[in-house]
Amino acid sequence: MKSKVVETDLLCVGGGIAGLMAAIRGRDLGVTAVIAEKGATRYSGAGRMGNDHFWCYIPEAHGDDLEAFIKECMLTQLGVMTASLGRTVVRTWLERSYEIVKLWESWGIEMKHDGKWECSGHSFPGRTMTHLKYRGHNQKPVLTEQAQRRGVTIMDRVMVFDLLGTADGVTGALAIDTRNDTFIEFRAKSVFLGTGSLGRVFPNITPALMGNNTRPFTMTGDGRAMAYRIGAELVNLEMLSRHAGVKNYSRSGQGTWAGVCRDPEGKPVGKYVDKPDPKHGDIIMEVDKQIFERYRQAGRGPVYMDCAGISADDLAYLIHGLENEGNAGLLAHLREEGVNLTKNPVEFMTYELRSQGRLQMNEKAETTVPGLYAAGDEATFGISGGAIFGWIAAENAADYIAKSSIAAAPQVRVIEEKKEFVNALQRRTQGPDWRDANLALQQTMLDYAGLIRSEALLTAGLNHLRRLKEKTQSTLRAKNRWELTRCLEVLNLYDLGELIFFAALERRESRALHNRSDYPYTDPLLNEKLLAVKRVEGEPKLEWKNTPA
Amino acid sequence: MPPEIDYEKCTGCGICREVCAEDVFFDATEKPGLEKPAVTYPEACFHCCLCVQECPAEAVSVRTPLQMHVPYK
Numbered sequence: 308m309k310s311k312v313v314e315t316d317l318l319c320v321g322g323g324i325a326g327l328m329a330a331i332r333g334r335d336l337g338v339t340a341v342i343a344e345k346g347a348t349r350y351s352g353a354g355r356m357g358n359d360h361f362w363c364y365i366p367e368a369h370g371d372d373l374e375a376f377i378k379e380c381m382l383t384q385l386g387v388m389t390a391s392l393g394r395t396v397v398r399t400w401l402e403r404s405y406e407i408v409k410l411w412e413s414w415g416i417e418m419k420h421d422g423k424w425e426c427s428g429h430s431f432p433g434r435t436m437t438h439l440k441y442r443g444h445n446q447k448p449v450l451t452e453q454a455q456r457r458g459v460t461i462m463d464r465v466m467v468f469d470l471l472g473t474a475d476g477v478t479g480a481l482a483i484d485t486r487n488d489t490f491i492e493f494r495a496k497s498v499f500l501g502t503g504s505l506g507r508v509f510p511n512i513t514p515a516l517m518g519n520n521t522r523p524f525t526m527t528g529d530g531r532a533m534a535y536r537i538g539a540e541l542v543n544l545e546m547l548s549r550h551a552g553v554k555n556y557s558r559s560g561q562g563t564w565a566g567v568c569r570d571p572e573g574k575p576v577g578k579y580v581d582k583p584d585p586k587h588g589d590i591i592m593e594v595d596k597q598i599f600e601r602y603r604q605a606g607r608g609p610v611y612m613d614c615a616g617i618s619a620d621d622l623a624y625l626i627h628g629l630e631n632e633g634n635a636g637l638l639a640h641l642r643e644e645g646v647n648l649t650k651n652p653v654e655f656m657t658y659e660l661r662s663q664g665r666l667q668m669n670e671k672a673e674t675t676v677p678g679l680y681a682a683g684d685e686a687t688f689g690i691s692g693g694a695i696f697g698w699i700a701a702e703n704a705a706d707y708i709a710k711s712s713i714a715a716a717p718q719v720r721v722i723e724e725k726k727e728f729v730n731a732l733q734r735r736t737q738g739p740d741w742r743d744a745n746l747a748l749q750q751t752m753l754d755y756a757g758l759i760r761s762e763a764l765l766t767a768g769l770n771h772l773r774r775l776k777e778k779t780q781s782t783l784r785a786k787n788r789w790e791l792t793r794c795l796e797v798l799n800l801y802d803l804g805e806l807i808f809f810a811a812l813e814r815r816e817s818r819a820l821h822n823r824s825d826y827p828y829t830d831p832l833l834n835e836k837l838l839a840v841k842r843v844e845g846e847p848k849l850e851w852k853n854t855p856a
Numbered sequence: 857m858p859p860e861i862d863y864e865k866c867t868g869c870g871i872c873r874e875v876c877a878e879d880v881f882f883d884a885t886e887k888p889g890l891e892k893p894a895v896t897y898p899e900a901c902f903h904c905c906l907c908v909q910e911c912p913a914e915a916v917s918v919r920t921p922l923q924m925h926v927p928y929k
């Protein structure tokens with residue numbers, strides 16, 4: 308295997324919205340920036356196909372009272388999604404949002420509709436519209452071009468799989484080229500993590516097609532796993548979430564659909580709307596994402612998204628929104644099958660389990676490790692969190708970089724051990740492949756740490772997972788670079804799966820989707836508490852913390 | 857399985873391989889421009905359809921697997 312060393316002030320791991328914004332801001336502030344991206348920045352990440360809603364506070368559209376706006380937002384799914392971040396982070400997010408919206412508009416991402424700020428979706432009828440409706444189909448090419456124009460070094464097809472440094476400071480990272488036989492050592496003053504969401508831990512809705520998901524297949528929580536291994540703090544691993552959307556064809560865009568959720572007899576399942584309205588859609592899906600699953604289990608389903616009665620203009624608006632939200636493939640499928648949205652209600656479902664585990668981050672996008680920053684699905688949520696905190700991260704990283712230097716003594720022994728491990732994965736001629744290891748993990752997570760949990764189940768599951776993990780580390784086999792990339796992802800998933808077990812054992816109560824049959828009640832003493840985990844002397848150390856102010 | 861290549865139309869330019877973040881066209885032999893791409897890891901497909909949109913020869917299509925067919929009334 309060939310080796311190379313790359314030095315930079317700021318290394319951005321992941322070239323999604325967050326990583327690109329961090330690199331752009333970093334260059335504007337005079338630091339050198341490299342993006343290492345598993346795919347290709349123009350075409351990868353959860354934002355690649357576009358988005359049509361951007362959470363932001365625009366005084367001329369939302370009024371002058373930011374606190375009142377925040378209060379309204381907390382009534383929607385944003386309340387759940389941002390609860391553990393604390394008010395300071397939420398306030399900073401919104402205070403900086405308008406600046407980013409105007410910047411994107413100036414770069415050629417259409418943030419305005421017919422020359423105006425238009426807000427719609429993810430809101431209750433008759434109340435403040437919390438999200439800007441925009442046309443984000445070109446956001447990745449635009450941001451990539453802005454990065455290139457500023458001299459950001461973009462390294463596509465590179466997977467960073469481990470960080471260098473300790474809990475006292477990050478000094479670089481190790482990576483492989485996903486296509487060629489090259490090992491890369493990054494030496495950096497600061498590292499930004501924006502590797503996206505945490506998928507492939509639990510089975511998705513079509514296990515034979517792992518890529519059928521609301522987030523891309525390659526989003527495997529890499530940043531969380533590698534940050535944990537050098538001592539960064541993770542939170543919320545034991546908490547679960549489930550998204551909802553079109554049945555079988557897993558897509559985001561729940562807030563874009565304009566119809567009414569109805570039972571088989573045509574009765575609305577929620578109380579908010581009884582006719583299609585593209586301005587806000589049927590927010591019952593956001594109030595209660597489990598509603599589709601509950602109706603099914605009770606024999607009262609299926610629940611349909613019914614757009615009957617929608618006007619031609621409103622239908623065009625809906626289609627336009629779905630196209631910008633990455634649903635072009637789904638729309639093509641519906642057209643091919645002769646589905647007419649004005650006549651044929653389509654079935655909706657509650658999607659698979661996901662861990663809410665994320666990197667702990669403050670309003671400066673700092674993690675608990677000096678020099679290590681994070682944003683996007685890694686630490687915040689969604690497109691606007693990625694854009695705004697990617698930007699903020701680079702501002703703080705630039706200050707950190709000004710006081711830092713490249714580590715004088717590279718961790719030679721650690722680097723050689725990692726290189727040897729990667730070589731061993733490729734040398735093995737027998738043993739399980741990434742797919743077998745990934746499916747075994749998913750099966751274990753669902754059976755022992757899924758919707759039913761108890762000390763007995765979790766303990767048994769953790770023991771089994773630890774045996775699988777040991778076997779995986781000693782026998783996993785990669786036939787080529789593609790499989791090597793998957794193997795490194797799966798090893799990250801095993802680390803995170805193990806932490807989910809530890810955290811689920813520690814949370815001795817039931818809350819939201821964390822159902823402990825041995826502790827079926829919600830413990831009020833744990834309200835506004837966060838369960839944090841970090842690695843101390845090789846072992847996970849759990850600690851209850853207050854939700855940040 | 858998605859995507860599918862019409863080799864009558866494919867010129868072997870390799871654009872589909874470059875736009876695919878999941879590298880479903882991964883080819884261990886890697887000879888860009890000399891070989892026509894092949895779908896080697898279809899299960900990783902995210903159905904973003906960028907390969908369809910970017911193919912200058914209109915040679916790539918995405919077939920929705922039966923498992924993903926959407927039930928409707």
